[in-house]
Amino acid sequence: xxxxxxMVVIDDTSYETEIPQKFERRKGYVPKNPKQVLGHIPGxxxxxxxxxxxxxxxxxxxMILEAMKMQNDVTAPMDGTVKVVLVSEGQKTRKDxxxxxxx
Amino acid sequence: xxILQKLIDFFTRTEKAxxxxxxxxxxxxxASGKLTARDRINILLDTDSFHEFDLFVEHQCRDFDMDxxxxxxxxxxxxxxxxxxxxxCIFAQDFTVAxxxxxxxxxxxxxxxxxxxxxxxxPLIGINDSGGARIQEGVDSLAGYGEIFYRNTLxxxxxxxxxVILGPCAGGAVYSPALTDxxxxxxxxxxxxxxxxxxxxxxxxEEISMEDLGxxxxxxxxxGNAHFYAKNELECFHQIKKLMTFIPWxxxxxxxxxxxxxxxxxxxxxxxxxxxxxxxxxxxDIISAIADNSDFFEIQKNWAPNIVIGFARLNGETVGLVxxxxxxxxxxxxxxxSDKGARFIRFCDAFNIPLVSLVDLPGYLxxxxxxxxxxxxxxxxxxxxxxxxxxxxxTIILRKAYGGGYIAMCSRHLxxxxxxxxxxxxxxxxxxxGAANIIFRSEITQSENPDQTRKQKVQEYTEKFAxxxxxxxxxxxxxxxxxxxxxxxxIHALQTSTRxxxxxxxxxxxxxxx
Numbered sequence: 001x002x003x004x005x006x007m008v009v010i011d012d013t014s015y016e017t018e019i020p021q022k023f024e025r026r027k028g029y030v031p032k033n034p035k036q037v038l039g040h041i042p043g044x045x046x047x048x049x050x051x052x053x054x055x056x057x058x059x060x061x062x063m064i065l066e067a068m069k070m071q072n073d074v075t076a077p078m079d080g081t082v083k084v085v086l087v088s089e090g091q092k093t094r095k096d097x098x099x100x101x102x103x
Numbered sequence: 104x105x106i107l108q109k110l111i112d113f114f115t116r117t118e119k120a121x122x123x124x125x126x127x128x129x130x131x132x133x134a135s136g137k138l139t140a141r142d143r144i145n146i147l148l149d150t151d152s153f154h155e156f157d158l159f160v161e162h163q164c165r166d167f168d169m170d171x172x173x174x175x176x177x178x179x180x181x182x183x184x185x186x187x188x189x190x191x192c193i194f195a196q197d198f199t200v201a202x203x204x205x206x207x208x209x210x211x212x213x214x215x216x217x218x219x220x221x222x223x224x225x226p227l228i229g230i231n232d233s234g235g236a237r238i239q240e241g242v243d244s245l246a247g248y249g250e251i252f253y254r255n256t257l258x259x260x261x262x263x264x265x266x267v268i269l270g271p272c273a274g275g276a277v278y279s280p281a282l283t284d285x286x287x288x289x290x291x292x293x294x295x296x297x298x299x300x301x302x303x304x305x306x307x308x309e310e311i312s313m314e315d316l317g318x319x320x321x322x323x324x325x326x327g328n329a330h331f332y333a334k335n336e337l338e339c340f341h342q343i344k345k346l347m348t349f350i351p352w353x354x355x356x357x358x359x360x361x362x363x364x365x366x367x368x369x370x371x372x373x374x375x376x377x378x379x380x381x382x383x384x385x386x387x388d389i390i391s392a393i394a395d396n397s398d399f400f401e402i403q404k405n406w407a408p409n410i411v412i413g414f415a416r417l418n419g420e421t422v423g424l425v426x427x428x429x430x431x432x433x434x435x436x437x438x439x440x441s442d443k444g445a446r447f448i449r450f451c452d453a454f455n456i457p458l459v460s461l462v463d464l465p466g467y468l469x470x471x472x473x474x475x476x477x478x479x480x481x482x483x484x485x486x487x488x489x490x491x492x493x494x495x496x497x498t499i500i501l502r503k504a505y506g507g508g509y510i511a512m513c514s515r516h517l518x519x520x521x522x523x524x525x526x527x528x529x530x531x532x533x534x535x536x537g538a539a540n541i542i543f544r545s546e547i548t549q550s551e552n553p554d555q556t557r558k559q560k561v562q563e564y565t566e567k568f569a570x571x572x573x574x575x576x577x578x579x580x581x582x583x584x585x586x587x588x589x590x591x592x593x594i595h596a597l598q599t600s601t602r603x604x605x606x607x608x609x610x611x612x613x614x615x616x617x
Contacts, residue, residue, distance in 0.1 A: 008433045010465040011505070011537025015433035017383045020408055022325060022439075023432060029471040042307040068306060092308055 035083075037074065037100040039093045043067030048089055050100070054082045062100055065093065074099065120158050120175040128199035137270060137292055138336055140180045140195035143230055147340045148184035148193070155182040157212045164206060167239040174200050177209040178233075181216040183225070186347050192220035195230035198270050202234035205276065209237070210247025217254040224353035226263040228343070231280060232270030248275045255282035260453035262353045265343060268293035268329070269336060273317075281328065284450055285346060285402070288319035288329040289339050295322055295329070327406040327439060345400060349414035349421045350454060357455045358421035364395040372586040376527060380502060380569075383433070386411050386426040386461060389501065393590040395419065402447065407439035412447040417459070418594045423451035426461035427512065429502070436508055437468040438481040445484035452492035457597055460489075460513040463502040465534055480616040482511065487615045489517045493607065495600035497593055500524040500571065500580065505533050515579050520603065521596040522580040523589070524571035530580070531573075535565040 007014045046064040050056060056076045063085075065072045083103040087093060104112070121141070132139055138146070144153050162169065162177050178200040183192050194213050196203040213229070220227040236244035258264060259282065266280035267287045271294045280286045280295070288295070296317030303309050303316070315321065322329035331346075333339035351358045370392040375384055391397040394415035401413035409432040412425050425444050427434035451458050467473075467482060489496070489511070496519045504512065509530060513519045524530065532538065539560040540547070550556035567573075574580050584592050 008435070008468075010433060010435065010469065011534050012540055013381060013465065013534040013536045015381045015383070015429075015465060017429065017433045018431050020431055026470075026472050029475075042309070094308075 034077070035080075035102040036098050037062065037077065037102075039065060039074075039095060039097045039099050041065070041067040041072070042095050043072070043093060045087050045089055045091045045093060045099075046071065048085060048087075050082050050085065052082060052084055056080065056082060063087070065099075078102065117158065122175070125199075132199055135292075136335070137198070137232070139199060140197040140230065140232070143267075143269065143336065143340070144180060144182075144184070144193060144195050146337070147228070147343060148186055148191070149188065152185035153182055153193075154184065155180060156216060157181055160208050160212055162206045162208045162240070164237075164240045164243070166241070169239050172201070176200065177206060177212065178203050179205075179209045179212050181212045183216075183219070186344055189226070189347055189352065190223075191226045191228055191347075192216050192223070193228045193230070196233045196270075198232045198234070201237065203232050203270065204234050204237035205244055205247050206237040206240040207243035207247050210244070210250055214247075214250045214254055217251070217258065220262055221254070221258050224262060224355065226265065226347070226350070226352060227258065227283075228265045228267065229279065229283070230267045230269055231272040231276065232268075233276060234271060235274045235276055245275070248278075251279050252282060255279055259284070260354060260449075263350050263454065265346070267339065267343065268295055268319075268322075269339070270294070271313075273297070273299055285331065286322070286329040287331045287333065287339050287343060288322050289333045289336055290319045292336070293319045293322065293329070323403070324405045327403065327443065330403050332405065346414075349400060349416075350456070354454055361395070361416055361419045363419040364416070366392055366394060366590065367397040368392075370587055370590075372525075372527075376502065380527075380529065383430040385430050386428045386434075386463065389461060390415060390424055390426065393417070393593065394424075399424070403443055407437075407443040409434055409437065410440035410444050412443060414456075417590070417597060420597055421456055422459045422593075422597070423447060423456045424459050424461065425513070427464040427508075429463050432468060434464040434503075435466060435468040436464060436482060436485065436511060437473055438476050438478050441478070441482045441485040441511075445488040448485075448488035448492055452488070452494050455494060457495040457497065457600065458489075458492060458513065459593060460496070460498045460519075462498060462500045462504045462509070462512040464505070464508040464512065465503050466505050466508045482507075483616040485511050486517065487613070489513045489519075491607075491613060491615075492518070493603070493605040495520050495597060495603050497521045497596045498523070499584075499589060499593070500528040500530060501586075502527050502529060503534070504528060504530045506531075515581075518605070520600055521592075523582050523584045523592055524575070524580045525586045525589075526571070526583060527586075528571035528583070529569040530571050531568045535561045535569050538568070539564045 006019045008017050043065045046066045048063045049061050057079050058076055060076045062074045065074050080102040083101045085100050087099050160177050179196045181194040194216050264283035265285045266283040273296055277295050294313050294317050300311055319332055323332040331342050375388045390399045399413055399415045409428050411428045415424055496513055498513045498519045515522045543560040547553045547557045571583050
């Protein structure tokens with residue numbers, strides 16, 4: 001348990017109480033940016049199929065992300081223009097890493 | 104051969120089988136702070152009460168030079184014995200024999216003793232200490248695991264099943280403990296995970312030690328996979344023996360009664376509960392004040408500490424206690440605490456253990472992470488378990504019982520048999536601050552002095568609703584009781600409900616929000 005005498009507010013009432021570490025360590029909520037394409041799994045960028053400034057349609061293949069021995073096709077979530085590709089071929093990526101941004 | 108020669112031959116064979124594969128492996132076991140399989144069984148069980156099964160079982164594998172390998176007992180020790188005079192079925196994997204790896208015959212020894220436990224109606228204790236599947240035996244190892252998991256499931260709720268993790272328990276193997284009722288872990292010795300650090304590093308590039316990934320502390324504090332934490336094996340065995348005194352042999356019996364024993368010391372509510380309703384106290388102080396010998400055997404102490412569960416005795420009879428813990432997160436219900444409470448309630452219901460619920464909570468924990476983690480379906484587990492349970496259900500509302508929290512904590516509406524409230528109870532749809540802000544919003548905003556109006560409205564609401572009498576007037580609770588008489592009331596409730604019979608609609612089983 002962590003420091004005693006902290007406060008938790010429920011329905012406008014402040015309760016004096018202890019806060020467990022799991023609660024303190026929780027990540028804050030970050031709303032999703034629809035213009036960002038995130039890696040859904042850690043892996044390796046095998047091949048890139050688009051460049052900066054390229055126009056794409058929804059469903060077009062942006063790149064191949066190899067993970068768990070599968071070749072995952074990362075597709076465009078919308079029609080648009082690629083603003084910047086943030087990864088390069090052969091790069092190892094983390095989960096939720098921003099791979100590409102749309103304009 | 105003469106009879107004497109046959110006896111000598113038998114003794115020789117037995118000694119060879121008992122000695123294990125090699126001395127080096129045994130020394131390595133001791134060096135890592137672990138005991139051997141037979142040591143563990145002999146310490147846990149009553150002296151000289153262990154009768155071994157299948158000492159001479161041998162593996163049947165012929166691939167990969169396995170026919171040249173002689174593995175005594177195939178790496179696991181199984182049999183029956185006594186704990187405090189209670190018969191039990193037990194198996195202990197032997198890490199000194201082929202790393203305790205599981206082959207088909209190893210698994211068959213385990214499933215045999217599991218089948219025995221089910222037929223004989225005896226608790227099953229499994230000591231896990233294994234490197235995992237015996238790769239040389241291929242799919243036969245997987246078959247072995249599957250047969251074990253199937254039996255864990257069939258026996259679930261029929262006989263108590265206890266898993267003791269005294270070594271690695273990784274990959275598929277770890278699903279057996281996950282299916283059992285209580286998991287015991289020991290610091291620096293227990294290692295539980297589905298995929299280990301090496302695979303995680305190779306596939307995902309993330310680095311973590313075995314201890315940080317699935318060690319005893321992780322399992323008892325973060326994941327909630329384990330129920331009891333011990334600093335060493337001896338403490339662990341002590342905990343197991345204590346647990347056995349609270350639970351019945353099987354689901355057709357009740358736990359053994361003990362001689363009644365009053366709590367230690369005199370109970371003074373003013374010393375435990377603070378006057379100000381927003382100040383915390385430790386619910387376990389209340390439990391100590393009402394339990395026999397003030398003895399509370401807490402389960403999963405370090406996980407989801409905002410709810411407290413465990414066994415105690417009241418007038419000699421085992422009860423299962425569930426209580427909100429105002430000292431942590433104000434005692435709110437959330438994903439983990441609902442999970443923790445729900446599973447314990449189902450164990451008690453399966454094994455004829457009456458439930459005593461102590462209520463003091465302001466509601467559910469707000470938060471995006473909670474909502475996205477599914478507090479809706481996890482919270483529903485608690486409601487489901489309480490409603491489904493047909494053991495005697497006794498609820499005492501100590502202080503706050505607001506909104507959904509009031510309902511979820513075994514209220515009359517979920518089938519509680521006895522609902523008592525202390526004079527300090529506040530049974531309301533919401534706390535006075537929140538309620539006044541909503542109900543009198545227009546009055547407050549339109550007033551010349553909003554703060555004063557709000558204070559006044561909060562005061563009015565508190566006087567009218569922050570008490571047990573509104574609920575009492577509607578018959579939602581059975582009695583407002585003097586806190587110092589709580590133990591007497593609960594014991595009386597237990598005595599009147601020994602023959603409780605409650606029907607449920609006929610069904611194969613319900614569909615709880617897993």
